[in-house]
Amino acid sequence: MRGFGKRRKGSAILLSVLLLLIAVAVIAGTFWWVRHHLPARIADTAYEVDGIILFVLSVAAIFLLLSHLYLALTLLRFRSNPKAAFVGVTRRSWFPVLAIVALLLAFDLMFDHESNKVWGKVFFRIPSDAFVVEITGEQFAWSIRYPGKDGKLGRSDVRLISDDNPLGLDKNDPASKDDIVLPAGQGELHLPLNRPVLFLIRSKDTLHSFFIPFARLKMDAVPGMTTRLWFVPTKPGRYEFTCAELCGLGHYRMRGDLVVEPMEKVQEWLRQQPTFGETVP
């Protein structure tokens, strides 16, 4: 082929510059974005998860910059090298590779360790005195249930669901009488400030995912199962939660309002809501 042997220095210089620009733009853009465009942090978990994400991104940024520097400098340095070196054919060439890989492995284990701390807290150390809320997904809204004065959620069963009993509560269970049911899309999720809140997450029809970007948490709602998630809201205000698992045509509008306020205000708001015993005699 004509020109195969011809050096194309132009390509070398252009590609080197582009690769460096790309690496810098990706890194700078990412950290700028993290600084300015993340949702407010309203919970302990938001700080913890952001911490790990930033740790991993920072280490990744260093490796990414170094790898692109290597690529760019190698292309530039050898762009008009007349004869290639016959190297890399003996076992000795393994060592630089294995050394860098060992360094990466050390970081991997650190990431995993940090991650397990948060993971363990969220899933294995659920406080026994948490404020309990049940959240149930259906196409395309969330129902909310509070346990009422007795602090216990009444028994429920999909088979008992009817028009006036949207969550299928068992009328014969005394614990369900004082439960407060906010049917799909008809109420806000009120959470107490600085108290651990435990969510029991369920679904009536298909997979959903209870996602609070402001707490950096999500958990799938799986029909036939109850999944759990807890955190401590630390910042009062009005926020949102959404669905993060494809659930059908209205997936994109399956959202809810979330209010974090002092415990007294939550209690006062709860007293104004009718109990299950009052709505279904």
Place this chain on the structure above:
Amino acid sequence: MAALKGETAMAHDIAHGHIAVELPLWRRLLRFSTDHKDIGLQYMFTAWAMAAIGGFLAFLMRLQLGFPGKTFPFLGWLFPHGAEGGILKPEFYLALITMHGTFMVFFFQTAILTGGFGNFLIPLQIGARDMAFPFLNGLSYWVFLLSCLIMLASFFVEGGAAAAGWTAYPPLSALKDLIPGSGLGQTLWLLGMAVFIVSSLMGSLNYITTVLNLRTKGMTMFRLPFTVWGLFLAAILGLLTFPVLTAGAILLLCDRHLGTSFYLPTLHVAGRLIGREGGNPLLWQHFFWFLGHPEVYILALPALGFVGDILACFARKPFFAYRLAVFGALGLAFLSCIVWAHHQFVSGMNPYLALPFSLLTVLVSVPFATILLCLAGTLWGGSFRFTTPMLFALGFLSLVTIGGFGGLSLGVAANDLHLHDTYYVVGHFHTIMASSVLFAIYAATYFWFPKMFGRMMNERLGKWHFWLSLLGVYAVFIPMHWLGLTGMPRRYYAFTEVEFLKPFLPLNTFISVAAFILIAAQLLFVVNFFWSLWRGEKAGDNPWRATTLEWQTSSPPPHGNWGAELPTVYRWAYDYSVPNAPTDFIPQTVPPTTAASRE
């Protein structure tokens, strides 16, 4: 031994001129051929057609996401059902994302890598006349074509194509009360996948047997080009993991049509009780990802193979630490089979499972980085030829590094509490899987085109294609990472209903415009491909001055690949710039007389 008999018979035919007439391209594509090169080209043309359709679906998706609520009269004209009045309906949008993912992952990338390049390259690079089972090989292609037609037909049935995502999670994919696409469209999707897997298994069996049994004299496993290693390991992964999805798909069909409860518990759907009992939707997720994760490496391993060989050729240098890279590839293939549940950290599976799966997932970076460092080492001290395939191979290195380090964030479980099912995931797998593997496919196409058709592709057009694609993929997929960090969920029809997402519409519009430019840039490749097919500069047998066997026969190779005698291999595949050698490359077929050789 049957294969050996075939060899004798074929050598006899060739020696006596029984197979002299080469058919024109269109006839090679349209007949039931048992020649691996014809079958490879059949796969390739079909896979590119599926890619074009998949790309068009992506264009429609970005039109909706970048300009929600805007009316585009041509949409109403093209899709009177899916986009009545010029606005995409949610059901059509969800069918688009489902079919885009399915086409691109299985029907384009898997098909072109294993079916296309695997078929074309394996016998040529190991010095065989054909595959071990030529009839099975031909059958594999036509079964693949059938699966493509089943998938395409699903757009035209009542309820439209499947719309439960390419992952087809039940219950959504099980009941048409939940989404219209889960009617006949989903049935066709499941059947299409099952048929595709049958075709893929026929291919995998063939590639594995061929590599193990039909290597020519002197071609030891450690003299194989890295490309063959990649294709060989991908075939093993496919053979071990694809059947699990077939089983899963059959169970899902039972749940859909026979009233069983493998995946379905008792449900209450749209005011109606669905009286199944005891099934669990998580079971499907395990079945799906048991294939779904190795699938990523079924794509990555051949891609790494191509890039390794292309870098060595255009750096005119031996493959750096070749054996270590092979061990890396073996490690990668093994680890890829035991990390699947990292797709399910927040799926509701037992949270204790996240601990081993999270650890194993970050460990993938060990063999992966090993291979990439060997590739990077190959460049040091090279004497570069910046041809189009070399540029795409270098682009691959950049993409795979950025995609890989971006993926570390997803590997550890705690991060997925926030990042799972957001655009961070979409950005990540489009960088590492879609873009980097696509770059490897482009590199391989520009590289082996002269061997396939005897003509060169146009370098000027190829370079423009490269520069625009490189900038395009970064402009499209890096901002998606950012939106994901903010918590923008994936598979949303529009980002207009959730308050905290509303400020990000301008960035979504930017991504869409960048995607349109990126898609348009691919037309340069289409033009180049067809122009070069008929008008390209004639290529000699070995235009890149490469060492591997396929370059030691004519371009295109004749039926049977070699003359009366099979080639004999005397050295490894990377004798570039050997000191004191008369040329800067020594083909594998040159006996070790003058120059020093390895192994």
